Every structure is written in C-alpha cells, then in structure tokens.
Amino acid sequence: MSDLLDGVLAKVRPTSLERKKIEEVAEAVLSKIEELAGANGVECRVMMVGAAARNTWLAGDHDLDIFIGVPVGSDLNVALNLAREVAPQHEERYAEHAYVHARVGGFELDMVPCYLVDDASQIMSAVDRTPFHNRYVSSRIGGMEDEVLLLKQFMKGVNVYGSELKVGGFSGYLAEILVIRYRSFLGVLEGACLWRPGEVIDLEGHSALAHRDPLVVTDPVDPRRNVAAALSLDNMFRFAAAARSFLNLPLQEYFFPLPAEPLTDEELIGWLKRRKSTIILAEFRAPDQVEDVIFPQLRKAEQAVLNLFERNGFSTLRSDVDLHGDVSDGAGLVRMVFELEVGRLPEVRKHVGPFIWDAKNVERFVSRHPEPISGPYVEDGRAVVEVARKYTTAIELLKSQMTGLSMGKHLSQEMHRGYKIYLGRELVQVRDEEFRRFLARYFSAREEICRSPQEKQSQ
Amino acid sequence: MSDLLDGVLAKVRPTSLERKKIEEVAEAVLSKIEELAGANGVECRVMMVGAAARNTWLAGDHDLDIFIGVPVGSDLNVALNLAREVAPQHEERYAEHAYVHARVGGFELDMVPCYLVDDASQIMSAVDRTPFHNRYVSSRIGGMEDEVLLLKQFMKGVNVYGSELKVGGFSGYLAEILVIRYRSFLGVLEGACLWRPGEVIDLEGHSALAHRDPLVVTDPVDPRRNVAAALSLDNMFRFAAAARSFLNLPLQEYFFPLPAEPLTDEELIGWLKRRKSTIILAEFRAPDQVEDVIFPQLRKAEQAVLNLFERNGFSTLRSDVDLHGDVSDGAGLVRMVFELEVGRLPEVRKHVGPFIWDAKNVERFVSRHPEPISGPYVEDGRAVVEVARKYTTAIELLKSQMTGLSMGKHLSQEMHRGYKIYLGRELVQVRDEEFRRFLARYFSAREEICRSPQEKQSQ
Numbered sequence: 001m002s003d004l005l006d007g008v009l010a011k012v013r014p015t016s017l018e019r020k021k022i023e024e025v026a027e028a029v030l031s032k033i034e035e036l037a038g039a040n041g042v043e044c045r046v047m048m049v050g051a052a053a054r055n056t057w058l059a060g061d062h063d064l065d066i067f068i069g070v071p072v073g074s075d076l077n078v079a080l081n082l083a084r085e086v087a088p089q090h091e092e093r094y095a096e097h098a099y100v101h102a103r104v105g106g107f108e109l110d111m112v113p114c115y116l117v118d119d120a121s122q123i124m125s126a127v128d129r130t131p132f133h134n135r136y137v138s139s140r141i142g143g144m145e146d147e148v149l150l151l152k153q154f155m156k157g158v159n160v161y162g163s164e165l166k167v168g169g170f171s172g173y174l175a176e177i178l179v180i181r182y183r184s185f186l187g188v189l190e191g192a193c194l195w196r197p198g199e200v201i202d203l204e205g206h207s208a209l210a211h212r213d214p215l216v217v218t219d220p221v222d223p224r225r226n227v228a229a230a231l232s233l234d235n236m237f238r239f240a241a242a243a244r245s246f247l248n249l250p251l252q253e254y255f256f257p258l259p260a261e262p263l264t265d266e267e268l269i270g271w272l273k274r275r276k277s278t279i280i281l282a283e284f285r286a287p288d289q290v291e292d293v294i295f296p297q298l299r300k301a302e303q304a305v306l307n308l309f310e311r312n313g314f315s316t317l318r319s320d321v322d323l324h325g326d327v328s329d330g331a332g333l334v335r336m337v338f339e340l341e342v343g344r345l346p347e348v349r350k351h352v353g354p355f356i357w358d359a360k361n362v363e364r365f366v367s368r369h370p371e372p373i374s375g376p377y378v379e380d381g382r383a384v385v386e387v388a389r390k391y392t393t394a395i396e397l398l399k400s401q402m403t404g405l406s407m408g409k410h411l412s413q414e415m416h417r418g419y420k421i422y423l424g425r426e427l428v429q430v431r432d433e434e435f436r437r438f439l440a441r442y443f444s445a446r447e448e449i450c451r452s453p454q455e456k457q458s459q
Numbered sequence: 460m461s462d463l464l465d466g467v468l469a470k471v472r473p474t475s476l477e478r479k480k481i482e483e484v485a486e487a488v489l490s491k492i493e494e495l496a497g498a499n500g501v502e503c504r505v506m507m508v509g510a511a512a513r514n515t516w517l518a519g520d521h522d523l524d525i526f527i528g529v530p531v532g533s534d535l536n537v538a539l540n541l542a543r544e545v546a547p548q549h550e551e552r553y554a555e556h557a558y559v560h561a562r563v564g565g566f567e568l569d570m571v572p573c574y575l576v577d578d579a580s581q582i583m584s585a586v587d588r589t590p591f592h593n594r595y596v597s598s599r600i601g602g603m604e605d606e607v608l609l610l611k612q613f614m615k616g617v618n619v620y621g622s623e624l625k626v627g628g629f630s631g632y633l634a635e636i637l638v639i640r641y642r643s644f645l646g647v648l649e650g651a652c653l654w655r656p657g658e659v660i661d662l663e664g665h666s667a668l669a670h671r672d673p674l675v676v677t678d679p680v681d682p683r684r685n686v687a688a689a690l691s692l693d694n695m696f697r698f699a700a701a702a703r704s705f706l707n708l709p710l711q712e713y714f715f716p717l718p719a720e721p722l723t724d725e726e727l728i729g730w731l732k733r734r735k736s737t738i739i740l741a742e743f744r745a746p747d748q749v750e751d752v753i754f755p756q757l758r759k760a761e762q763a764v765l766n767l768f769e770r771n772g773f774s775t776l777r778s779d780v781d782l783h784g785d786v787s788d789g790a791g792l793v794r795m796v797f798e799l800e801v802g803r804l805p806e807v808r809k810h811v812g813p814f815i816w817d818a819k820n821v822e823r824f825v826s827r828h829p830e831p832i833s834g835p836y837v838e839d840g841r842a843v844v845e846v847a848r849k850y851t852t853a854i855e856l857l858k859s860q861m862t863g864l865s866m867g868k869h870l871s872q873e874m875h876r877g878y879k880i881y882l883g884r885e886l887v888q889v890r891d892e893e894f895r896r897f898l899a900r901y902f903s904a905r906e907e908i909c910r911s912p913q914e915k916q917s918q
Binding site for chain 1: 692
C-alpha cells in the first residue's frame with residue numbers, strides 16, 4: 001500500500017520547481033498590491049489563501065487566490081481598484097461581489113476584495129470567511145499535506161471532487177477538514193466506510209444547528225454553516241463505496257482511471273440491442289452562462305421531463321444530462337438523455353376518480369367523461385373510468401409538451417429557439433466525441449463500489 | 460316514483476297462488492316431521508325459517524328452509540334421520556353439519572338439524588342462530604315486506620345480492636335488517652348515500668366488538684357477529700352509488716337490467732383494437748366442487764398471477780375470473796382474464812440492492828452479479844445493477860411459472876392436469892356464449908354510478 005501511495009504522490013505532489021514558481025509569482029503580486037495600497041493610502045491586508053497557500057494543491061493545478069481585506073465600513077471598490085491596477089490585462093468576474101481574474105506567469109490568479117471581520121460569524125459575504133478557513137487549516141495541516149493530496153486525487157478519480165453545482169461533490173476545504181479529523185488519507189477512507197446518512201463531523205464540538213444534509217461537517221470557523229452542504233447523498237456514498245472497495249483491493253486506477261473511449265456506431269447500436277429499452281435524446285443550444293447557472297436549470301429541466309413521463313404512465317429506467325462543446329463560443333449544446341421501459345402504451349388508460357361517498361365530485365367526474373371506453377365502475381371505493389390516452393408514445397408526448405416544460409429562464413429561452421429530439425437508433429446521427437464519451441459512461445455506468453473477489457484473487 | 464315501485468312489485472311479489480302453494484307444501488312437511496318425531500319419541504321443534512317464513516321471498520325463488528331443532532346434548536343425527544325419512548328421494552349436503560336437500564312440489568327444500576339453545580350467544584354452529592334471526596325479523600318486519608322485496612330486487616339488479624363467496628354482497632337477512640333500520644326501501648337508499656367505510660348499524664345498541672369490515676351491522680341476536688361480514692368494500696359502494704344514481708333518476712332498469720349480449724367475433728376484435736392493451740386468458744378444467752369452495756381458490760389464483768406480473772415489472776390494468784359450464788358434469792371451466800399495459804418489457808432490468816453502508820450485503824450483491832449489463836452504481840444511497848430480464852414477455856413468464864403458482868388445492872390439481880393460455884386475438888377461438896357474455900361485461904365494465912345530466916334531461 002505505501003508503495004502505491006508513494007507512486008501516486010510522485011505524480012500529484014508539485015515539484016520543487018513548481019513550488020518555487022508559485023511562491024515567486026504570489027510574492028510578486030502580494031508586494032505589488034501592498035506597494036500600491038501604500039502609495040494610495042489604502043488600509044488593507046493582502047493575503048494568499050486557498051490550496052496554494054496551504055501546500056495542498058495538486059501538481060498541475062495553477063490556481064492562485066489572493067484576497068485583499070479592507071476594514072468593515074470601507075468601500076470594497078477601493079480594493080477592487082488595486083487589483084485592477086496590478087493586472088492591467090484582466091477580466092472582471094462576479095460571485096457575490098466583483099473580483100478580478102488574470103493570467104499571471106502561467107497561473108490563474110483571482111484577486112478578491114473582502115472585509116476584515118473579527119469573527120467568521122460576522123461575515124458580510126461568503127468570501128469574508130475564506131481568510132478564517134485559511135488560518136484554521138494552515139495552523140493544523142502541517143505534516144499532513146500529502147494526505148490531503150492523496151485524498152483530493154482519490155476523489156477526482158472516483159468523480160466526487162468539486163463542490164460546484166455540476167458535481168455536487170467534496171470541496172478542497174472539506175477534504176482538508178476530513179484529513180484533520182481522521183489524521184490521514186487512509187484514516188478518511190476507513191472513516192467513510194462507517195458513514196451513515198446524517199453523519200456529523202464537528203471538529204470544534206460546536207454542536208451547532210441541525211442540518212438535514214446527508215453529511216454534516218460543522219464549519220470550525222462558523223458553526224451555522226455545513227461545509228458539506230453541496231455534497232449529494234449519492235456522491236457521499238459513491239466515495240464511501242470506493243473507499244471500502246479500495247481498502248479491499250488497492251489499485252492506482254482509483255486515482256487515475258482511464259477516461260471513457262467515445263462509443264463507435266457499432267458499439268452504440270450494440271448497447272441499444274442489449275438493452276432494448278426506449279432511449280430519447282433532447283438537444284438544444286446552451287445559453288452563454290457559467291456551469292453553476294446552467295446545471296441547476298438543466299437538472300430542473302431533466303426533472304420536468306421525468307415528471308411529464310411519469311404523469312403520463314411512462315416509467316423511466318434512467319436519465320442523464322450534460323453540456324457539450326464550447327459554451328462561451330455559442331457552440332455549446334445541452335443534452336438530455338431519457339431511457340424508458342417502453343415507448344408505447346395502450347390506447348386505454350385507467351382514470352381513478354373520487355371516492356363514491358363524495359357525491360358532488362363523483363357527479364362531476366362522471367359527467368366529465370360522458371363516453372369512456374369502459375366504465376364508470378367502482379374500484380377500491382372509488383369511481384373509475386377507462387378513457388383514451390392522449391399520447392400513446394413517449395416521443396409524441398415529449399414533442400408536444402417540450403415547450404411547455406418548466407426549466408429555468410436561460411435554458412427555456414434557448415429551447416424555444418429550437419430543439420432536436422432523437423429516438424433510439426437516430427442517436428447514431430449525433431457524432432461528436434464528447435457525446436459519444438458521455439454515452440459510453442452512461443451505458444457502462446460502472447462505479448467503484450466493490451471489486452469482485454475473483455478480481456482480488458487474480459491480482 | 461310510486462308508480463315505478465308498484466310496477467316492480469307487481470313483478471316480484473309472489474302471487475296469492477304461489478303463496479298458497481308454498482304454505483301447503485311447508486305445512487305438509489312440518490306435520491309429517493312432527494308426526495314421525497311423535498311416532499319415534501323424538502323431542503324436537505320443527506320450524507319454517509328464511510324468507511319464505513317471513514313473506515320476504517321474491518316471486519320465482521322456490522327455496523323452502525325447515526329447521527329441526529333438538530335439545531342441546533342430544534344427537535343431531537336423530538333429527539337428520541327424521542329428514543331422511545320424510546323425503547326418501549333426497550341428497551345429503553354439508554355445511555358445518557350434514558343436512559338434507561330435496562325437491563318437493565316444485566320447491567327446493569332444505570331440512571337442517573340444529574340445536575335449540577336459549578340464547579344466540581350459546582350456539583354450537585351457525586345454523587343454530589337461524590331460528591333467532593327468524594324470530595327477530597318476523598316480529599318486526601310486519602307491514603314492510605314489500606320494502607324488503609324492492610330492496611332485494613334492486614340489489615339483484617345492481618349485482619350486489621348474495622353473501623356467498625362468489626358475490627361478496629348483501630344477504631337476505633342483511634336486506635331485512637336494513638329495512639328495519641331505515642323503515643322503507645327508499646329510506647335504505649337514502650341512508651346508503653351517506654355511508655362511509657366503517658359505517659356502523661347497531662339496531663339494539665349493543666355497541667359490540669370492533670370490526671374492521673367496510674360495513675358493520677351488529678347482529679341483533681348475537682352482538683359478536685357482523686351481519687355484513689361477507690360484504691366487500693366495492694359491493695357496499697356499488698350499492699351506495701347505484702342508490703344515489705337511482706334517486707336522481709329512477710328507472711325500472713336498475714331492478715331488471717338487460718343481460719349482456721355475448722360478444723360477436725367482430726365486437727371482440729373491436730374491443731381489442733380500441734384498447735390496444737395485452738389481454739391474456741388462462742383456462743383449465745374446474746374441480747367438481749361448490750362455488751363457495753372454488754371461488755376463494757380462484758381469487759387466490761388470480762392474485763397469485765397478478766403478483767407474478769407485478770414482481771416481474773408488468774403492470775396490470777384489470778383482471779377478472781369466472782366459472783363457466785356445468786361444474787357438476789365435469790364440463791366446468793375456470794377462466795382468468797388478465798389485462799396488462801404492455802406485454803413486452805426491455806431486456807434490461809434495474810435491480811436495486813442494499814444500502815452502501817451495509818458492507819456485507821453490498822459485497823454479496825455485487826458478487827452475485829459479476830457481469831451486469833450496466834453498473835454497479837450508486838443511486839439514492841443504494842447499490843444498483845442493471846441485468847438481463849429473464850422473461851421479456853408476459854406470456855413467456857406466465858407459461859413458465861403457471862404450475863408453480865399458489866392457488867388452493869382443488870384448483871391446483873386441475874391446473875396441473877393441463878391448461879390453455881390465449882393471447883390477444885387468440886381469444887376469438889373461445890366461442891362459448893358464457894365466456895362471450897363474461898367478456899361483454901368485462902369490456903363495458905359499466906356500473907350504475909351516476910347517470911349523466913344529459914340522460915336526465917332526455918327522460
């Protein structure tokens with residue numbers, strides 16, 4: 001095991017050259033801001049934060065976060081102006097507040113204005129909390145940096161790393177907190193094997209507010225906050241399952257899985273034949289928005305289609321959504337795949353009405369269906385009629401209802417400009433590699449849950 | 460309304476000739492038994508009971524019930540021997556005890572030995588209760604006999620009359636109790652409009668034991684017993700719905716509905732086309748047993764098939780069972796019709812396993828499915844695999860599992876001697892009239908729930 005982990009570390013630990021480089025760049029930016037602040041008489045504290053500041057960044061990750069703290073009551077724009085001046089070639093971005101992004105010496109530099117508060121419970125916006133996180137982790141993580149690197153890479157490998165809305169996984173800060181809690185990478189994996197939904201991790205014994213999230217990690221610097229709020233139940237247990245499976249049979253491929261190969265036409269047709277389900281693809285232009293805006297709308301759209309099928313008696317086997325192509329180029333595409341048990345239902349549909357003793361509603365129900373195919377009759381105490389189904393195929397149903405679905409502003413606008421629907425073998429017409437990789441992952445659907453004992457023996 | 464009811468009564472009230480005839484036959488049998496008892500020194504009380512004794516029998520019903528009561532402790536066989544001697548041409552039948560059945564002067568005569576107990580709470584078997592029922596009703600029904608006739612005929616017309624297991628409806632005694640409670644036929648209908656499940660009717664204010672039946676009618680002579688125990692929820696509310704519908708728009712056809720015409724081949728094919736569902740008929744020889752033995756087994760068999768379909772992902776629209784032909788001739792057939800939404804499901808089937816934190820069972824689950832079509836993956840906290848379905852069509856499934864179904868001894872024996880299964884249009888091959896009438900009722904499924912307002916205006 002330790003050889004294996006050393007092998008992983010050799011790949012993910014930044015080289016001394018990389019370290020030196022980031023320190024130099026950070027130092028240059030820090031002193032430049034401080035200098036400018038001095039020259040302009042601006043009272044501020046400039047801090048390097050994030051993984052780079054804590055030596056917990058993965059080799060190849062070139063993110064540099066520098067926060068410019070100003071006293072509460074002063075103007076954040078003063079700090080923003082310093083950032084603008086430091087990097088004349090920049091891009092302004094917005095989270096809760098504006099910040100400045102620039103590429104400096106090969107690094108992705110974010111310069112973020114924030115308020116200097118005495119206590120994380122007094123923050124004005126989420127960014128004000130970051131310096132507290134930085135201080136908390138920095139003072140405790142010493143000597144365990146490699147454990148964090150292993151954990152982050154493992155989480156990447158099993159697809160649960162990242163707290164953005166697209167992923168719903170573990171943030172870097174959460175990975176650090178877990179290492180502080182369990183003292184090592186393997187300790188975290190062992191701990192995760194015992195997790196149950198509603199698991200609580202509370203380093204400082206705050207016993208804070210109740211959360212209903214699957215994993216509750218009380219933020220040591222702000223007991224009201226759950227560090228794992230973004231983590232979905234399935235990603236929590238995808239991680240736990242992979243942890244147990246890895247402990248049973250440690251393999252490097254957990255950290256560095258082979259990417260899915262795009263499906264060929266023959267493979268795609270092979271999958272359709274093997275499953276004999278009804279597969280529908282809906283596709284339209286993606287709005288020019290960041291993923292954190294698009295993905296919640298995409299999930300909402302997916303759910304709206306699932307509800308539509310459900311309401312009309314079509315039962316879904318599985319579904320998935322994704323974003324392909326370059327969104328900022330206007331060449332992005334939203335893709336939603338739905339897999340149904342059957343694509344065609346009978347003409348007749350059972351329509352269950354009110355209880356017989358509810359006289360008014362029974363009368364209304366029966367008179368609303370003056371010529372049912374069969375009935376009315378009594379079943380389980382209720383009036384029932386059998387009537388003609390409006391849409392007997394899922395594809396007719398979707399085509400006729402697509403534009404009426406509730407799916408969020410940006411997505412809805414794009415969808416109304418036009419969309420395509422593909423059924424079964426028509427999917428072969430969609431040839432781009434990203435989609436074919438997405439389908440490869442969709443069809444195989446293999447996750448690291450439990451390596452088979454046979455596999456164990458053959459190692 | 461009163462003209463309409465008079466018209467009905469004219470058809471269902473026995474003529475004075477019929478009354479005279481039954482009285483003569485009953486009198487002859489009674490005195491013959493008493494004479495024989497005297498000659499043999501048997502201590503007994505001979506009683507005419509049932510609808511004939513209370514003047515609540517429908518014209519054309521030729522049932523005559525005579526009970527021979529003996530003191531507790533004596534031998535019921537002594538009474539049975541008297542019955543045997545009275546009608547040398549008889550048939551011995553069995554309920555809880557043996558009794559004698561004979562055809563006498565055009566009547567179906569049952570002579571039933573029973574114990575003479577002081578109180579209905581001390582009975583040895585159900586028949587001992589009958590004389591108490593007779594006394595209770597006889598002393599209260601005077602002047603309301605016509606109301607009982609109307610109610611019984613109405614119940615017959617809407618298919619809810621009879622407490623035998625085939626029907627699960629209202630017994631004659633229950634109809635009488637309802638008339639005593641509500642004072643008239645129309646009073647019963649008005650009362651039924653207000654019924655809710657769990658309705659309690661307790662004439663003597665016994666406030667007896669709790670029953671969980673849909674309608675609880677405390678037996679005035681035995682508070683532990685629910686007179687309506689055999690009544691199903693659906694028959695209770697079929698009656699209530701018909702009652703309300705009739706009060707809205709009184710028509711003679713509620714009492715005398717036209718019998719269903721047997722479906723022609725064209726009509727049958729028309730129904731299949733209109734519904735486009737998957738209809739399956741299973742047929743085999745009926746055991747030589749009375750309906751009260753066959754029907755519970757038949758319903759059990761129906762449920763077993765429904766469960767089989769359900770377990771394998773086939774959802775049922777409706778089903779029905781019946782008994783056709785002459786059972787005692789060995790020419791009876793059991794028929795079960797199942798109507799499914801779809802007859803074919805995809806190859807792939809989702810198999811949901813244990814929760815991820817249940818390590819032992821996850822390992823067992825995954826190793827039991829070493830080569831799933833897709834997966835394993837995590838969904839809603841559980842391990843899931845997608846595997847090949849063993850039976851992709853309902854017909855394959857039924858044919859392969861039919862002989863393993865749990866369906867009661869007699870039915871099971873006959874089914875193992877051979878059965879036939881018909882799918883969709885193959886039903887046309889089954890040509891007998893009884894089956895075609897059964898299908899006509901099955902497909903139309905029309906019950907008197909609520910006449911449409913249009914219909915109301917056109918009357």
